[in-house]
Amino acid sequence: MPAWSIDRIPDLTGRTAIITGANSGLGVHTAHALARAGAHVVLAVRDVTKGAEAAAALPGSHEVRRLDLADLASVREFADSWDGDVDLLINNAGVMIPPEGRTKDGFETQFGTNHLGHFALTNLLLPHVTDRVVTVASTAHRYVRGINFDNPNFTGAYDSRRAYGQSKLANLLFVLELQRRLTEAGSSVRALAAHPGYAATNLQSHSPSPVLRLLMRAANRVVAQDAKAGALPTLYAATQDLPGASYLGPDGLFEVRGGPTLVSRSAAASDSAAAKKLWTLSEELTGTAFPLAGAS
Secondary structure (H helix, E strand, O other): OOOOOOOOOOOOOOEEEEEEOOHHHHHHHHHHHHHOOOEEEEEEEEOOHHHHHHOOOOOOOOOEOOOOOHHHHHHHHHHHHOOEEEEEEEEEEOOOOOOOOOOOOEHHHHHHHHHHHHHHHHHHHHHEEEEEEEOOOOHHHHHHHOOOOOOOOOHHHHHHHHHHHHHHHHHHHHHHHHHHHHHHOOOEEEEEEEEEOEEEEEEEEEEEEEOHHHHHHHEEEEEOOHHHOOHHHHHHHHHOOOOOOEEEEEHHHHHHHHOEEEEOOOOOOHHHHHHHHHHHHHHHHOOOOOOOOOOO
């Protein structure tokens, strides 16, 4: 059977997709494919100038709106300004192994941006969502055995690699608990996750270690698939008929590259008790909550 490609995306005319971090990397290829299929694509980006430059190369209907996931006030502003349905919410933006830092609200940069920003955005937009929420995770969720609930910001013991792994584990636990709550509320909305394998994007350029940056540049040339291929699992999750809480990734060796397929996750990423605990913590940290009645 031929490998799945963007040519098999169904007609999305009349549907709206919000994609965070859509001005580069996986996000811009996701935006291009959905716009090509007829969707109205909203590029939710921190830098609207770069967003406009990316949008200029897109086909079809699109717009650019400012969203800084490292600033909860910006997340609220984006959500408060939204009117109308959102068929697809794609939580794509992220940071990877940067120097130690904090978001505007004081959270470790990766946990605050990759998880908490998307957690707040999803809860605030959920009353508008009609079809599904897709969150981009990573095989790096296997870097850690669980969420550091006692010190989620790694204060005093910072390890950028473990912090990145924790943020990606949080993405998968978020999807697990979000789907549970959606099902309990009787909602038809689905929550899914996807990972790109090893895709060559600008994410690999932010490590504080020059040695690690050099190794990543070499891996980008020799091992990685390109960002267009890396976007396929996200597009598959966003457009194909799949059960809630599904996790998609490449079908090649070690899920590094290849066509999209259902993939496994670690035991830590399947821990429903940890997912509920993380949800409670995330509500406390962001001041947002699941907005649909009938779930607890």
